[in-house]
Amino acid sequence: MADNGGVTERLWRYPIKSTGGERLRSAEVDLRGLDGDRLYAVRDVNGRFGSGKNTRRFRRMDGLLHLSSRFPGGTAQPPELLDTDGHVVGDPTAFLRAYLGRDDVELAREGEVSHFDQLPVSVLTTATLDWVRREVPDVPVDERRFRPNLLVRTPPGTPPCVEDEWIGRRARLGSTVCLELQRSSERCVMTNQAQQDLPHAPAVLKAIAAAHGNRLYVLATVLTPGTVRVGDPLVLG
Template structure:
């Protein structure tokens, strides 16, 4: 029997990886995730993608989180926004000057996914409210955790309820089906400063102590469709 576990309160996509996101009222979802999400990235001459961390695939490029990106109804290329929210006319030239790297450019995904992990990230208000209580001196906002879906959960829902959904499917009104797999391990990017949010290292400390630095529910898409604010999520 399916149980309603929450209602979609906000939708986010991040057209350029590691930049601030774009808030949406509705968006198409397919096997890759939300249409246009992390479809572009800042790529250097070694083929590494700009990120908040250094790995085999990613290169830390401080400052990207202070930039914004949006697609609107277009999927042919994003608008890049400077730290004041103004549209950049020449993204490559701007990025090279802003990052002080002559080898970077804005690059569309070319067969190698720009995602760190799985296509869709969902965070509940129950968990977000817990972070606010556990780190009362920090300015806590879902933008720090970069979810695609913020799900409003009923009063009394325990924090980290997302953990109980792993191995189950959630279905939304349009028929979109998400298969919940695991949570994200959080890094210093969740504590970094961005427009409207000062640096907050205490957030990672409380997550590490309470939940092994993990937060959200990562999912694959088992059935495509249109995702809307106000949709109810039924868990099977």
């Protein structure tokens, strides 16, 4: 039975991993995810990618969230990197080395190692986002803290964390795109970090950890490519 999950309210992609993203009216979706999403990253000499955490694949590089990135003319060319004032920088690698205070980094396109932390498409609902706001009423919260690809406006009365109920189902967006909703997303310290006009806020991750096991929204893979647009309904099968 098909169920109405809501309507696509905002679309986001992040051309350079761990920087601020760009809002889109529509996006092409292929098996890798949204076209251009996390296609580039800040890479160090050991092949680790700039992030808010240290792992086998990622290296903590504080300050990246204060920058932003965009593809002004399509994804065939490298993205633009914007500084903290929103100005396009001329040489992204040179700027990043000065900004981060390290000479072992460069802007790099994805190769054999994926830039994604987990799965390629992430879906957050307004029901869940509103719940987080209620949990931390003194902290500015919007979807940028969680870096989803899709923010879905859910019908009135939808419970928070409804995404948990979607796991294992398929979701159709518009006339072509079909996703397989596989699991919830484990949140990390990037949720707390300051970015642009959002302050550092440890209370956000603490609230999610206490109430929902440090997990939020749903991650998906792409079954059928196509185009997704703001206003597309999300229909669960």
